[in-house]
Amino acid sequence: MTGLRVALIASARHPITEPFAGGLEAHTWGLAHALIRRGHEVELFAAPGSDPALEARELPVRKVVLSSAARADASMPAGRWMEEHHAYLSLMLDLARDGEKRFDVVHNNSLHYLPVAMAPAVRIPVITTLHTPPTPWLESAIQTHEACPVLFTAVSEFTASAWHPVVPAARVVRNGIDTAFWQPGPGGSELVWSGRLVPEKAPHLAMRAARAAGVPLRIAGPISDERYFDEQVAPLLGDGITHVGHLDRHALAQLLATSAAALVTPSWDEPYGLVVAEALACGTPVCGFDRGALAEILTPDCGRLAPPGDVRALAALIPRVMELDRRDARRRAEDFCALDRTADAYTSLYEEVAR
Known part of the structure; x- marks a missing residue:
């Protein structure tokens, strides 16, 4: 099969650029580059400021503008939580509108629940990688469907086992690092x-x-x-x-x-x-x-x-x-x-x- 069009969903909280905020951002950056080298078209959804060298269009994180009345409401969550929620909601609605015309597959590497909860609205396959131990928000999203349409992978056998009660068929695809970049050295005393x-x-x-x-x-x-x-x-x-x-x-x-x-x-x-x-x-x-x-x-x-x-x-x-x-x-x-x-x-x- 020729190169595929991949929508790669990353963190809306931290940009996918060096120095990386953590392992999840480093993994997404490395995977995006590796997929591009294989001839795939990768469109990245990530926080502003992500690496422009990815040669993938950065989807904007649409910040929500709330009224003073809404912000004063007793149900108002933390501002960062609300911005993340709005960003993923906007993305999934966009993919539901015409994603099948632009992509062959959606690969969700975020930790957010909305890409899973809203997967039935998207008319292309959705893959979600489980990067963490089980979280209540994501477990809830999985169980909102009689049969969750998302194909799940896990980054290790341990992680797949932890998720087994909710995701009994997660496929193990371990994270990897670019061994051509991370080169051996002489060691030292520290x-x-x-x-x-x-x-x-x-x-x-x-x-x-x-x-x-x-x-x-x-x-x-x-x-x-x-x-x-x-x-x-x-x-x-x-x-x-x-x-x-x-x-x-x-x-x-x-x-x-x-x-x-x-x-x-x-x-x-x-x-x-x-x-x-x-x-x-x-x-x-x-x-x-x-x-x-x-x-x-x-x-x-x-x-x-x-x-x-x-x-x-x-x-x-x-x-x-x-x-x-x-x-x-x-x-x-x-x-x-x-x-x-x-x-x-x-x-x-x-x-x-x-x-």
């Missing part, structure tokens, strides 16, 4: 932690483990929760632990490639763990907590996992992980985490539903 600085990613636990192991640690990522950062992270900085800021991909790849090992310390059930794949591609073995899908990615050759939340056990594993062969880490990324595998799987899925 540890690295990367990601959003939020409680569910728990960088403070990585800081405690690094300090207990006596190994310096560099932390990279946006301060997405200022109160958490001020109360839990900032007091632990210094004495060999530094926050190097919110880095673009080039700077982050350099940081990973020159680190001895990567710490991954989720305090929630990680649906996939893009930071794990990025570290492995740079030849950097991973030491983390056994939560969510991390055990699907790591093998004993490229990483070790401690019981969830056990800082002492994590610290004890760090010296062993630093001794692992960096070539094995890179090999695991090439075999299991490559973006080409992800894009090929979605291309096959698009062709299947478009028939």
Whole structure:
């Protein structure tokens, strides 16, 4: 089948551009580029300010203009919630109007419920990727239909299992990273932690483990929760632990490639763990907590996992992980985490539903 016309729905909250707000934005950016390279026409729905180099038309996020009376109503939700709701409502109404004339398939990578709830109104196939553990809004949207017309994929076996009671037939298509970009490096003497600085990613636990192991640690990522950062992270900085800021991909790849090992310390059930794949591609073995899908990615050759939340056990594993062969880490990324595998799987899925 020749190239398909794909409507790719992304986050209306964060632009799809570097430095990425999180793994979801990084994944959507990489997938869009990979699909375009395969000859598909990709039209991206995303927040303003998304990467113009995607060569895909950015659909505007239509901001709602409410009257003072509506804003004063007791039912008025937070302004950001209302703007997101209005953006996705506008998009789905637009697709329902004449989407079948412009697209062959809709691929929803957002976390919003409306693309699922309104899928029956769209006269083209809708695919939704499950990127998170179950949420009440999305579960409700799925159950509004006797037979939900959406085809669901999940980013890991773990995530598919978590959604199984509501979505019993989700197909697993794991996220991937561009192994041609994330190149192996020589390693170094310091540890690295990367990601959003939020409680569910728990960088403070990585800081405690690094300090207990006596190994310096560099932390990279946006301060997405200022109160958490001020109360839990900032007091632990210094004495060999530094926050190097919110880095673009080039700077982050350099940081990973020159680190001895990567710490991954989720305090929630990680649906996939893009930071794990990025570290492995740079030849950097991973030491983390056994939560969510991390055990699907790591093998004993490229990483070790401690019981969830056990800082002492994590610290004890760090010296062993630093001794692992960096070539094995890179090999695991090439075999299991490559973006080409992800894009090929979605291309096959698009062709299947478009028939």
